[in-house]
Each structure stands twice: as structure tokens, then as C-alpha cells.
Amino acid sequence: MKPSPLDRVLLLFTVIIAAYQVAVGIDGFDTLPIIAYTVGFGVLLVAVLLIFILGFDILDSPVVIIISTIIPLSLATGLAWQHLASYRTLYLLFAIGGFLAVTLTRSISAPGKLPIIILVLTHGIAGMTIFILPIILSIQGKAPPLFALVGIGGALIGVGGLLLSFLKTGRPILSRETILKVLPGLLLLTTACFAAGFKFG
Amino acid sequence: MSVVTAQSSIVNLKSKIRAYWSLTKPLQSGLLLATGLAGYMSARCPVFNIGAILGLAVSLFLAIAGSTVLNMWWDRDIDAKMGRTKKRATSSGVVDENEVLRVGLILSVIGVGWAVAMDALYGLIVFAGLFFDVVVYSIWLKRRTAWSIVWGGVSGAMPILAGRALGLGYIDWVGVTLALGVLFWIPTHTLTFSMKFAKDYEAACVPTFPSTYGLGVTRATIAISSVLAAAAMVVAGYGIGMAWGFLRLLGVLSAGLLILALVMTFRPSERVNFGLFKYASVYMLAAMILVVIEVM
Numbered sequence: 225m226k227p228s229p230l231d232r233v234l235l236l237f238t239v240i241i242a243a244y245q246v247a248v249g250i251d252g253f254d255t256l257p258i259i260a261y262t263v264g265f266g267v268l269l270v271a272v273l274l275i276f277i278l279g280f281d282i283l284d285s286p287v288v289i290i291i292s293t294i295i296p297l298s299l300a301t302g303l304a305w306q307h308l309a310s311y312r313t314l315y316l317l318f319a320i321g322g323f324l325a326v327t328l329t330r331s332i333s334a335p336g337k338l339p340i341i342i343l344v345l346t347h348g349i350a351g352m353t354i355f356i357l358p359i360i361l362s363i364q365g366k367a368p369p370l371f372a373l374v375g376i377g378g379a380l381i382g383v384g385g386l387l388l389s390f391l392k393t394g395r396p397i398l399s400r401e402t403i404l405k406v407l408p409g410l411l412l413l414t415t416a417c418f419a420a421g422f423k424f425g
Numbered sequence: 426m427s428v429v430t431a432q433s434s435i436v437n438l439k440s441k442i443r444a445y446w447s448l449t450k451p452l453q454s455g456l457l458l459a460t461g462l463a464g465y466m467s468a469r470c471p472v473f474n475i476g477a478i479l480g481l482a483v484s485l486f487l488a489i490a491g492s493t494v495l496n497m498w499w500d501r502d503i504d505a506k507m508g509r510t511k512k513r514a515t516s517s518g519v520v521d522e523n524e525v526l527r528v529g530l531i532l533s534v535i536g537v538g539w540a541v542a543m544d545a546l547y548g549l550i551v552f553a554g555l556f557f558d559v560v561v562y563s564i565w566l567k568r569r570t571a572w573s574i575v576w577g578g579v580s581g582a583m584p585i586l587a588g589r590a591l592g593l594g595y596i597d598w599v600g601v602t603l604a605l606g607v608l609f610w611i612p613t614h615t616l617t618f619s620m621k622f623a624k625d626y627e628a629a630c631v632p633t634f635p636s637t638y639g640l641g642v643t644r645a646t647i648a649i650s651s652v653l654a655a656a657a658m659v660v661a662g663y664g665i666g667m668a669w670g671f672l673r674l675l676g677v678l679s680a681g682l683l684i685l686a687l688v689m690t691f692r693p694s695e696r697v698n699f700g701l702f703k704y705a706s707v708y709m710l711a712a713m714i715l716v717v718i719e720v721m
Contacts, residue, residue, distance in 0.1 A: 250670075
């Protein structure tokens with residue numbers, strides 16, 4: 225399925241915002257968060273660019289599950305490194321381990337429900353970190369109120385991930401057409417929330 | 426002259442202009458022009474010098490368009506044998522072939538002449554690009570060897586080198602590295618194209634990498650040239666003095682190019698082939714935009 229002209233505009237803006245975030249939006253951070261956010265927004269940028277070029281059919285590729293794990297894991301690692309000083313090493317180990325586990329269970333024929341359990345655990349912890357941490361920090365006054373936008377971005381990317389998962393399992397709660405219709409807007413909103421949250425937060 | 430005759434003349438003129446415009450391959454020429462402008466701006470010279478920018482843009486575009494028209498003129502017989510190109514104005518007979526030759530020569534002479542008048546070194550490089558493209562690539566090698574694309578690549582690398590040389594007044598290692606970036610990028614673009622239209626080239630008896638060395642070697646060549654193109658662009662970005670943020674972004678875009686090249690090597694498909702072809706164009710345009718934004 226080819227993106228409509230409106231989809232292309234939304235995807236293009238998503239690419240531009242993600243590019244801004246990689247080039248400018250994370251300047252001044254420590255080395256590891258810069259690497260983590262570069263990976264997260266970089267994967268988002270290239271993925272959206274490929275949807276723009278190749279169309280939505282690219283989402284049918286089995287690699288999408290692995291690629292889509294990188295985004296929340298790297299963003300969550302960056303946030304944890306910046307704001308949860310005592311859990312830095314632990315979180316980094318979780319991110320690396322989670323990514324390897326997802327890749328491994330998706331590459332070999334893992335037994336039973338292990339692949340889905342690994343996927344849910346990895347996405348769940350990373351997603352909750354991105355969603356909850358910025359909101360708590362904002363409420364506690366440890367970060368400016370607008371930093372909560374990063375949490376909203378986390379919630380939105382979680383919704384996007386869920387929709388894509390439903391597509392992959394072949395049991396979507398929304399039709400494929402509806403999911404693909406809302407996806408470009410959702411990606412733009414997510415990326416804009418992240419960028420605004422980091423800029424003003 | 427009656428109103429009907431006048432209207433008919435206008436329609437004819439319009440269709441002729443449209444035909445010649447398509448013969449200049451506006452997208453390809455535009456992308457090469459963008460590399461020339463980016464090369465000039467990378468020298469961090471006063472970019473708001475309207476005279477110089479306009480002179481560069483017009484002279485370079487005329488020279489590129491002229492060489493493209495001359496190529497089309499020379500290749501009209503093989504273009505007529507290929508499904509992809511048989512509708513071109515030169516091969517379908519929409520325009521007179523002698524007229525095409527004249528237009529190509531006039532555009533080339535004005536473009537190179539203008540370039541020489543602006544700066545001798547700049548003019549020399551623009552002329553070298555035209556010479557490599559028309560004489561070495563098209564006339565001499567295209568029908569003889571699959572390696573002709575190297576010379577096509579050298580020609581395609583000249584606009585960015587010319588632009589930077591115009592800005593600096595001399596050729597430096599950054600300019601050469603930028604040119605290498607374009608040179609190595611071109612196989613990524615043209616070889617994926619030659620795989621997609623392999624039968625067309627075969628029908629026209631034009632040797633290509635897929636027909637001479639097979640798809641495996643062609644894919645490996647694309648992957649290697651992508652690595653070299655990305656490396657050259659990042660090194661050149663560093664040489665220009667790009668901020669770390671812009672280098673990061675260039676690195677991200679380069680990584681996308683490398684991953685696609687690797688996927689095409691190990692899990693080839695028509696879709697990935699097409700994706701790499703398109704992504705390579707977007708990559709080069711984005712790299713040029715980054716160079717321009719960085720220095721503004």
C-alpha cells in the first residue's frame with residue numbers, strides 16, 4: 225500500500241523533526257545519552273524514510289519487530305542514564321540483554337511463547353520508563369513541566385507499537401487500512417512530542 | 426499569419442521545449458547541480474554573493490544539461506532498443522537528431538565558456554566533467570566495457586569538486602574527498618538501476634556489471650561502494666568542520682545506506698533493490714543539504 229500525498233507530508237515532517245533531534249536536539253547531553261538518543265531517533269528517521277520510499281508494505285517484513293525494539297530501548301536507556309543515576313549500569317545491561325533476547329528469539333525457532341514473553345517484557349519495561357519517568361520528574365518539579373511531553377511521546381509510540389503488533393499477529397483490533405491511515409499522524413505526533421519535551425523540558 | 430497557425434506554432438514550441446527539457450534529465454541534472462552548489466558553499470565563502478551563486482548555478486546547469494543532451498544524441502540508437510528509454514525524444518524521433526546535436530553543443534559551449542570566464546580552474550574542472558561524460562564514458566567506453574560507469578562516476582563527481590574549487594580558488598583534500606563520496610555513490614545508484622533493467626541493457630548489447638559479472642558480484646560492488654561513499658562523505662564532513670550534531674546525522678543517514686546495501690547483498694529482492702536506488706538519491710541530496718545548512 226502506497227502512502228497518500230497527506231501521508232507523505234506527515235512522514236516528511238516526521239523525518240525532519242527526527243533529523244533535527246539527532247543533529248541539534250540532544251546537544252549538550254552526556255556521551256551515553258547522546259549515543260542512545262542518536263540510535264533511537266536515527267532508527268526512527270531511517271525507518272520513516274523507508275516507509276516514505278517503499279510504502280507501508282515494508283512493515284510486513286519480519287525485521288520490523290527487531291527494529292521497532294531498538295527505538296524504545298535506546299530512548300529509555302538515555303532517559304534512565306540521565307535521570308536514574310543509581311540504575312545506570314543495570315538499565316544499560318537490561319537494554320543490551322533485551323535487544324539481544326528479542327533478536328535471538330526472533331531469529332531462531334524459540335520454544336512456545338518465549339518470543340512473545342521476551343518481547344512484551346522488553347517493550348513493557350522500556351515503554352513504561354519512557355512514559356512514566358518524564359511525567360514523575362515533571363510532577364516532582366525535578367524537570368520543567370513540559371518535559372512530561374516526552375512521556376506523552378512514549379505513550380503514543382507505545383500505541384503505535386501495539387497497533388503494529390496487532391497487524392503482525394494478524395488479529396488487528398482495527399482494520400489494516402485504519403491502522404495504516406493513522407500511523408503517519410501518530411509517528412509525527414510522537415516525534416513532535418519527544419522533540420518538544422527535550423527542547424522545553 | 427492566421428490565429429490558428431499562430432496557436433499551432435505555440436503548441437509546437439511548447440512541446441519542443443518540453444521534449445528538450447526531458448532530454449536534460451532535470452532530476453539528475455538538478456541533483457548534480459545541488460552537489461556543485463554544496464561544494465561551493467562548503468568552502469565557507471560569502472554564499473550571499475548573488476552574482477557568483479547565480480553564475481555557478483547557470484554555468485553548471487548548462488554544462489550538465491549540454492552533456493546530458495549530447496549523451497542522449499549519441500545513445501539514440503541503443504535507447505530505441507530499450508523499453509525504458511525508447512520513448513525518449515531522441516529515440517522516438519520527436520525531435521530532429523541534428524537539432525539535438527546543435528542544442529547539446531550550444532548548451533555545452535555556453536556552460537563551459539561561462540565557467541571559464543568566471544574562473545579558469547573552475548572552468549577546467551567543468552570541462553573535464555563534460556569531457557569524461559560525453560567522450561570517455563558515452564562515446565568511448567559505454568558500449569565496450571561494464572567499467573565505463575567508473576568514468577561516468579568521475580564525471581558525476583566533477584560538479585562538487587568544481588563548486589569547491591570555485592569557492593577556494595584551489596583544489597584541496599576536502600574537495601577531492603567530497604568528489605570521491607559522489608564517485609562511490611554513483612555505482613550504488615547506477616548498478617541498482619542496471620540490475621532492475623538488466624534485460625533492457627542486454628537487448629541493446631550494452632555491457633553492464635550484472636551481465637558481465639553476475640548479480641552476486643554486482644551486489645557486493647554496490648555494498649562496497651556504499652561503504653566507501655558513506656565513509657568519504659563523513660570524512661569530508663569532518664574536513665569541512667561540520668558540527669558534531671550534523672556529523673551524527675550524516676552518520677545516521679550513512680548507516681541507513683550501509684544497512685540497505687548489506688540487506689541487498691545477503692537477502693536480495695526487487696523491493697530492496699528499488700529501495701536502495703531511491704535511498705541513495707535521498708542520501709546524497711540530504712548530505713548536500715546538510716553541507717549547505719551547516720555553513721549558512
